[in-house]
Amino acid sequence: MNLRQDLRHGGRIGRAEFVRSVRGYTCDTRRILGLAVALLFFGGNLLFLLPPIYVLGRSVRSVSTIPYFGPAATLLPVGLFLLGALRTMERLGSVDTEDLLLTTVHPRAVVVGLITAEIGRLLLWFGIPLVAIAGAFAVGLGSPVFLVTAGIVVVPIVCCMAVWGYAVGIWVLRILRRLPTVRRVLKVGGILALISIVILSQVAARYLVTGNVSIETLLSLISLTPLVDYLALGFVGTPISATITPTAVVILVTWIALTPVGLAVAERQATALWFTDDPVRNVTTDTLSETTGSSGGFSPPQPFSWTKAGRIAWGHLLRAVRHPQEFSHLLMLVFLVGPMAGTFFQSSSGERFPVLVAGTGVLFGVYLSGATFGLNPLGDARPQFPLVLLTETTPRTFLRGRVVAGLAIGLPFTILVPLASIAAGSRPLYGITFATVGTGFSLIAALFALGLGCAYPIYEERELWGAETVAPSTLVLISYSFVVMGGTIIGLGITWFGLTGNLIVTGILVGGLSVYLLPTVGLPILSYWYSQRRYRRYVLD
Amino acid sequence: MPSTTGSVAIEAIELTKRYGSETALDGISLSIPTGTVYGFLGPNGAGKTTTMRLLTGLSTPTSGEARISGTPVDDRRALVPHVGYLPETPPLYEEFSAREQLEYVADLRNIPPETARSRIGSYLERFELADDAGKRINSYSKGMEQKTAFIQSVLHDPDVLFLDEPTSGLDPRAARTIRQSITEFADAGTTVFLSTHILPVVKEVADTVGVLFEGRLVAEGTPDEVKERAETGAGSTLEDAFLAVTSDVDVVAEATAEGDG
Numbered sequence: 063m064n065l066r067q068d069l070r071h072g073g074r075i076g077r078a079e080f081v082r083s084v085r086g087y088t089c090d091t092r093r094i095l096g097l098a099v100a101l102l103f104f105g106g107n108l109l110f111l112l113p114p115i116y117v118l119g120r121s122v123r124s125v126s127t128i129p130y131f132g133p134a135a136t137l138l139p140v141g142l143f144l145l146g147a148l149r150t151m152e153r154l155g156s157v158d159t160e161d162l163l164l165t166t167v168h169p170r171a172v173v174v175g176l177i178t179a180e181i182g183r184l185l186l187w188f189g190i191p192l193v194a195i196a197g198a199f200a201v202g203l204g205s206p207v208f209l210v211t212a213g214i215v216v217v218p219i220v221c222c223m224a225v226w227g228y229a230v231g232i233w234v235l236r237i238l239r240r241l242p243t244v245r246r247v248l249k250v251g252g253i254l255a256l257i258s259i260v261i262l263s264q265v266a267a268r269y270l271v272t273g274n275v276s277i278e279t280l281l282s283l284i285s286l287t288p289l290v291d292y293l294a295l296g297f298v299g300t301p302i303s304a305t306i307t308p309t310a311v312v313i314l315v316t317w318i319a320l321t322p323v324g325l326a327v328a329e330r331q332a333t334a335l336w337f338t339d340d341p342v343r344n345v346t347t348d349t350l351s352e353t354t355g356s357s358g359g360f361s362p363p364q365p366f367s368w369t370k371a372g373r374i375a376w377g378h379l380l381r382a383v384r385h386p387q388e389f390s391h392l393l394m395l396v397f398l399v400g401p402m403a404g405t406f407f408q409s410s411s412g413e414r415f416p417v418l419v420a421g422t423g424v425l426f427g428v429y430l431s432g433a434t435f436g437l438n439p440l441g442d443a444r445p446q447f448p449l450v451l452l453t454e455t456t457p458r459t460f461l462r463g464r465v466v467a468g469l470a471i472g473l474p475f476t477i478l479v480p481l482a483s484i485a486a487g488s489r490p491l492y493g494i495t496f497a498t499v500g501t502g503f504s505l506i507a508a509l510f511a512l513g514l515g516c517a518y519p520i521y522e523e524r525e526l527w528g529a530e531t532v533a534p535s536t537l538v539l540i541s542y543s544f545v546v547m548g549g550t551i552i553g554l555g556i557t558w559f560g561l562t563g564n565l566i567v568t569g570i571l572v573g574g575l576s577v578y579l580l581p582t583v584g585l586p587i588l589s590y591w592y593s594q595r596r597y598r599r600y601v602l603d
Numbered sequence: 604m605p606s607t608t609g610s611v612a613i614e615a616i617e618l619t620k621r622y623g624s625e626t627a628l629d630g631i632s633l634s635i636p637t638g639t640v641y642g643f644l645g646p647n648g649a650g651k652t653t654t655m656r657l658l659t660g661l662s663t664p665t666s667g668e669a670r671i672s673g674t675p676v677d678d679r680r681a682l683v684p685h686v687g688y689l690p691e692t693p694p695l696y697e698e699f700s701a702r703e704q705l706e707y708v709a710d711l712r713n714i715p716p717e718t719a720r721s722r723i724g725s726y727l728e729r730f731e732l733a734d735d736a737g738k739r740i741n742s743y744s745k746g747m748e749q750k751t752a753f754i755q756s757v758l759h760d761p762d763v764l765f766l767d768e769p770t771s772g773l774d775p776r777a778a779r780t781i782r783q784s785i786t787e788f789a790d791a792g793t794t795v796f797l798s799t800h801i802l803p804v805v806k807e808v809a810d811t812v813g814v815l816f817e818g819r820l821v822a823e824g825t826p827d828e829v830k831e832r833a834e835t836g837a838g839s840t841l842e843d844a845f846l847a848v849t850s851d852v853d854v855v856a857e858a859t860a861e862g863d864g
Contacts, residue, residue, distance in 0.1 A: 359720075360699070360706035370710065377696070377707055384698035384739070448661060449694040449755065452683050453711040598679075602661045603622075 064168070071167040072174025079157070079179035084186070096536070108191050112198040119202020125294045125304050132285030135293035139219050146180070146227015147234065154180060154228065155235045155335065164336060170329045177224050177328070184220075205300040215296040218317035225324035232331040239335070257396050288313050366466070370455060374463025378435050379470060387531040391437070394539050395429055416488035421554050423479020424500035428550045429543070431472030431504035435464045436511030437534035437542060439593065440519035440600060447602060457597035461590070465508040472508070476500035492561055499557050506586045507546045513589025514538055516596040549582055612637040612763050612794035613658060618667035620653050627653045629818040630667065635796070635811070637762070640789045642809030642826075643798040646849050649815040651798045652691065655765050658796065659688045672762045687761035691768045693752030697741035701732055701751045704740060705758065712759045719758070726754040730780055746777035753781060763794045770804055782808055802842045812841070814848050822848045
C-alpha cells in the first residue's frame with residue numbers, strides 16, 4: 063500500500079518537475095529561438111543520417127555485422143550510469159521546495175519523482191532522434207517490430223542505470239559533504255581534468271589516425287559478451303535474430319532485479335543526505351567563521367587605488383576570487399582552445415614551438431580581457447543596480463572598471479607568455495612584438511565585449527557548484543569567441559608575416575589591411591559608446 | 604545635512620505606468636513636504652515598488668513627471684545626491700564584508716575617505732555591526748544584511764530616503780533600531796518615503812499616510828485623518844482603515860472627495 067502510494071506521489075512529482083523543465087525551456091522568446099536553432103542544426107544532421115541507417119538496415123545480415131554493436135552494447139549501460147551519477151551530483155541531489163516535499167511525502171516518492179523527471183527529460187532530448195534512427199533501421203530491415211523489441215530491451219537498462227546512477231551520485235555527495243577539502247579540490251581538479259581531456263582527446267585522435275593502432279581493435283577490447291548478447295535480444299522477431307543465449311536472459315533478470323534494489327539504496331542514501339546535517343557548519347552560514355572574514359576595509363592596492371575605475375575593478379576582482387563561479391562561462395575557452403592547442407603543439411617543429419606558445423598566450427589573454435567581466439555588464443550587476451545607478455559615479459567609470467578588471471586578468475597572459483617564450487628560444491623581437499600587439503588586442507577585446515554584452519543581457523541566475531551565478535548568453539559568448547579569436551588570429555598572422563619579412567607592400571596588402579583594421583578598431587569604439595548609452599539609460603522595468 | 608530650502612521634497616504629477624495593457628500605476632500625484640515621514644501603504648501588487656522605482660528614476664513613467672528636491676527624476680546625475688534607496692531585497696555584494704561594502708559605496712558616492720571612515724565607524728557602532736564588520740555578508744543574518752543596506756542608503760546624507768519594507772523579517776531589536784533611525788533622520792530634516800505592510804510601524808513613525816490600491820492613491824492624510832475618512836468608527840485602528848479603503852474604493856473615493864471638499 064505504502065509502495066503504491068509512494069509510486070503515485072513519485073509519478074506526480076516527476077510529472078510536475080518535468081513540466082517545470084519544459085516550461086523553463088520555453089519560457090521566453092530567446093530560449094525558443096535557441097531551441098529552434100538547435101532543432102534546425104541537429105534535425106538537419108539527423109535527416110542526412112537516416113538514409114545511411116536505412117541502407118545499413120537493408121544490407122546487414124547478422125547482429126554481429128552491425129558496426130560497433132559490441133562496444134555500443136557495453137557503453138550504453140556504462141554511459142547511462144555515469145550520466146545518472148553526474149546529473150545527480152550536479153543537480154538532482156536536492157529538489158526545489160525540498161522543505162515542502164519532505165514534509166508532505168515519503169522520501170522514496172521524491173526519489174522516484176526526481177528519477178522519473180530525469181528519464182522524461184532524457185527522452186525529450188534524445189527520444190525522438192533515437193526512435194527516428196531505430197525506425198529507419200527497422201524499415202531497412204523490413205521488420206517494424208524491431209522498434210517495439212528494441213524498446214522493451216532498452217527500458218530495463220535505462221531504469222536500472224538511472225536508479226543506480228542516482229544512488230551512487232547521492233552517495234558521492236554524502237562523502238563530499240564529509241570531506242569539504244576534497245570537494246574544493248575536486249572543483250578545481252574537475253576543471254583541470256576537463257581541460258586535459260579536451261587536449262588529450264586531440265592527441266589521442268591524431269595518434270589513432272597516424273599510428274598503428276586501429277580504433278576497431280581498441281573498441282573490441284571494451285565489448286562484453288553478456289551485454290552484447292543481451293542487447294541482441296532487441297532483434298528477436300527480425301530477420302537477423304540470433305539464438306537467445308542463457309546469458310542474455312540472466313542479464314535481463316539482473317536488470318529487472320537490480321532496479322528495486324537500486325531504488326531502495328537510492329532512497330536510503332537520499333534520506334541520509336536530506337535528513338542529516340553537515341558535520342561542520344557550512345561557511346556560507348557560519349557567522350563565527352574566521353575564514354570568511356576580512357581584516358580591513360575596502361583598500362585596493364596600487365595601481366588599482368589610483369583611479370575610481372581601478373577601485374571598481376578591484377571590487378570585481380575581489381568578488382570574483384571569492385565567488386569563482388562567476389568565471390564558469392570561461393570554460394567555453396577550453397573547448398575552443400583545447401583542440402587547437404593539441405593540434406598546434408603536435409604539428410609544430412622545434413623552431414616554431416616558442417612562437418606558437420607566444421601566440422597562444424596572446425590569444426588566451428586577449429580572450430580573457432573581454433570575456434571575464436565584459437560579456438554581461440547589465441545582467442550580473444542588476445541586483446545591485448538600485449545602488450550603483452543611484453550613486454554619483456558615472457556609467458563610464460563603472461564600464462571602465464570592468465575593462466580594467468578584464469585587462470588585469472588577460473594582460474599577464476598577453477604580455478608574460480610571449481616574453482617567457484624568449485627564454486624558450488624565441489627571438490626577443492618576436493616576443494616583444496607579440497606582447498605589444500597582444501596588449502592592443504586585449505584592450506580592443508575588452509571594449510568590444512562591453513557593447514556585445516549590453517546588447518543582450520542575461521538576468522536569470524542559475525545554480526552552479528552550489529552557488530547562484532549569472533552567466534552571459536551563449537549566443538553572446540559564441541559571437542564574442544568567433545569575432546575576437548578570429549580577429550586576433552588574423553592579426554597575429556599578419557604580425558608574424560611582418561616580422562619574418564614576408565609582407566610586401568602592395569596595393570592589395572594596403573587595401574586588405576584597411577579592411578581588417580577598420581572594423582578591428584572601429585567596432586570596439588562603437589561598442590564601448592553603445593554600452594555607455596545602454597548603461598546610462600538603463601531602467602529596472 | 605539634507606537641504607531644507609525647498610518646501611516640497613517629493614513631487615509627482617499624474618504618474619502613470621503601464622506594462623502593455625496592464626496599468627500598474629494610474630495617475631498618482633504626490634506633494635510631500637520636506638522632513639515628512641510618509642507612510643506608503645497598499646496591498647501586494649498595488650504598485651508601491653513601481654512608485655518607488657519611478658520616484659528614484661530607476662524606472663521611467665509612461666506619462667507624468669516627478670521631482671525630488673526640485674530635481675527631475677529623469678536627470679539621474681543630478682538626482683543621485685538627493686536620494687537614498689533601500690529596496691526590499693538589499694543590494695549588497697555577498698562576497699564583501701560590511702566594511703568593504705560601505706567603503707566601496709562611499710567611494711562611489713564621492714565621500715572623502717576620512718569622512719567615510721568616520722561615518723561608517725559611527726553607523727556600524729550604532730547598528731551594532733562593528734564586531735561583525737569584517738565578516739563577509741554571505742555569513743550575515745537577514746537583520747544584519749538589512750542594517751548594512753540601510754547604512755549604505757543613508758551614508759551620503761540624502762534629502763529623501765526611500766525605504767521599501769525596511770523592517771520586514773527583522774527581529775524586534777533590529778526593527779526598533781531601524782524605526783528609531785527613521786525618526787531621527789526625519790527630525791534632522793530628511794524626508795522619508797516608507798513603504799511597508801507593517802501598519803504599527805507606520806502608525807509609530809509616519810506623519811502622513813498614503814494608501815495605494817490597484818494603482819491609484821485612494822486615501823491620503825495623517826493616520827487619524829485616514830481613519831476618519833474610512834469611516835470605520837470610533838476606536839478603529841489604522842489596520843481597520845487600511846482594510847476599509849482597500850476593499851471598497853468607491854466609498855473611499857467619495858469620502859476623500861468629501862473630506863477635501
